[in-house]
Amino acid sequence: MNGRRIDHTAIVVADLDEALPRYRRLFGIEPGLRQAVPDQGVEIAFLPIGDTQLELVQPTSEDSGVARFLARRGEGLHHIAVEVEDIAAELDRLDAAGIPLIDRQPRRGVHGRIAFVRPEALGGVLLELVEGSPASPPA
Amino acid sequence: MNGRRIDHTAIVVADLDEALPRYRRLFGIEPGLRQAVPDQGVEIAFLPIGDTQLELVQPTSEDSGVARFLARRGEGLHHIAVEVEDIAAELDRLDAAGIPLIDRQPRRGVHGRIAFVRPEALGGVLLELVEGSPASPPA
Numbered sequence: 001m002n003g004r005r006i007d008h009t010a011i012v013v014a015d016l017d018e019a020l021p022r023y024r025r026l027f028g029i030e031p032g033l034r035q036a037v038p039d040q041g042v043e044i045a046f047l048p049i050g051d052t053q054l055e056l057v058q059p060t061s062e063d064s065g066v067a068r069f070l071a072r073r074g075e076g077l078h079h080i081a082v083e084v085e086d087i088a089a090e091l092d093r094l095d096a097a098g099i100p101l102i103d104r105q106p107r108r109g110v111h112g113r114i115a116f117v118r119p120e121a122l123g124g125v126l127l128e129l130v131e132g133s134p135a136s137p138p139a
Numbered sequence: 140m141n142g143r144r145i146d147h148t149a150i151v152v153a154d155l156d157e158a159l160p161r162y163r164r165l166f167g168i169e170p171g172l173r174q175a176v177p178d179q180g181v182e183i184a185f186l187p188i189g190d191t192q193l194e195l196v197q198p199t200s201e202d203s204g205v206a207r208f209l210a211r212r213g214e215g216l217h218h219i220a221v222e223v224e225d226i227a228a229e230l231d232r233l234d235a236a237g238i239p240l241i242d243r244q245p246r247r248g249v250h251g252r253i254a255f256v257r258p259e260a261l262g263g264v265l266l267e268l269v270e271g272s273p274a275s276p277p278a
Contacts, residue, residue, distance in 0.1 A: 005189035009148050009219060013262050025236065026261060027221070049221070050144035051190045075263040077216035080148060082166070082188070097164065122165060123152050124214040 007081040007130040008046065008055040012070050016045055016058045023047055023056070035110055042066050044110065055081075079116075079126035087113050087131035094121075106131065146220040146269040147185065147192040151209050155184055155197045162186055162195070174249055181205050183249065194220075218255075218265035226252050226270035233260075245270065 013019035020031055027047060034045040041061030047054040057078060059067035069078060084090045087106045094117065095101055103115035109130065117127040152158035159170055166186060173184040180200030186193040196217060198206035208217060223229045226245045233256065234240055242254035248269065256266040 006145075006148070006191055006193075009145070009216075011262070011264055019262055022261065026233070026238065026256075026266070052145055054145075054219075073212070076258075077148075077219070077264055080193075080216070094165070099165065117165075119215075122161065123150070123158055125150055125216055127165070 004085075005083045006052045007083045007128075008053040009080050010055040010057055010078040010128075011076065012066055012078045013056050013058050013075050014070060016043055016056055019056055019058075020045060023054070033110070036060065037110060040064060040066075079128055081114075081128035081130050084129050084131060087115055087129050090129055091115055144222040145191045146222045146267075147194040148219050149194040149196055149217040149267075150215065151205055151217045152195050152197050152214050153209060155182055155195055158195055158197075159184060162193070172249070175199065176249060179203060179205075218267055220253075220267035220269050223268050223270060226254055226268050229268055230254055 016034070024030065027049065029047055029049060032046040032048050032053070034043070036043045038060070041059060041064030043058045043060050045056045047056070057066055059070055061067060066078070091101060091104060091106065095104060099121045100118040101115065102118055106113035106115045106129075108114070111130065113131040115129045117129065119126045121127065155173070163169065166188065168186055168188060171185040171187050171192070173182070175182045177199070180198060180203030182197045182199050184195045186195070196205055198209055200206060205217070230240060230243060230245065234243060238260045239257035240254065241257055245252035245254045245268075247253070250269065252270040254268045256268065258265045260266065
């Protein structure tokens with residue numbers, strides 16, 4: 001992994017409408033993109049900070065993985081996403097190295113192609129790969 | 140909070156000697172500073188990535204908060220640290236705004252003055268403030 005940049009750190013929240021003013025008050029920054037992602041059963045909002053972002057994730061479907069995380073562990077840190085240049089090549093490299101992958105092939109995320117690495121690869125930390133830099137904080 | 144930069148995202152690990160090669164293999168980067176912090180009952184190592192860092196934290200004392208976290212939740216994401224310019228002024232601002240603080244006064248961290256904000260302030264996410272930029276990834 002080139003690992004040049006952490007694209008975002010994701011935080012599960014129960015209610016974006018309740019969480020966003022709290023983050024605005026603490027960080028003094030305005031949220032960027034907010035968007036429903038129906039196929040993942042979530043709604044997300046990005047808070048740009050430095051060369052990375054916080055991603056707040058609210059479950060919108062009870063059978064989503066995020067809803068199960070919220071029910072089991074409560075609100076909190078959920079995953080980190082690292083930017084890579086060529087996600088398909090990166091997945092091939094990791095797979096060849098025996099790293100356990102959730103996605104062997106990239107899938108479409110909000111900003112571009114993404115893939116998840118199993119938490120077992122990183123001591124319980126769910127890792128997302130994000131291709132390219134379109135997910136950079138808006139200027 | 141000026142919130143210009145995430146100084147680090149901290150991850151609790153059971154064993155740094157076991158975790159560091161795993162991170163090196165996944166991220167392809169060499170760890171920066173590694174240091175024991177006896178008064179907090181932990182040993183830490185930083186992995187610079189972009190304008191931020193991952194901080195791996197291993198408990199070295201059974202009565203540390205990190206040891207309790209590890210026993211209760213296992214390895215995983217622990218807290219995020221945001222850089223601020225003037226930590227004393229920032230704590231005053233947050234305190235006046237009714238934000239619950241662990242540290243009303245800054246204390247000395249590995250790189251400079253730090254303070255923690257109670258997780259209740261941020262929906263279960265433990266937040267650290269770090270003053271200045273000496274904690275920036277080594278060039």
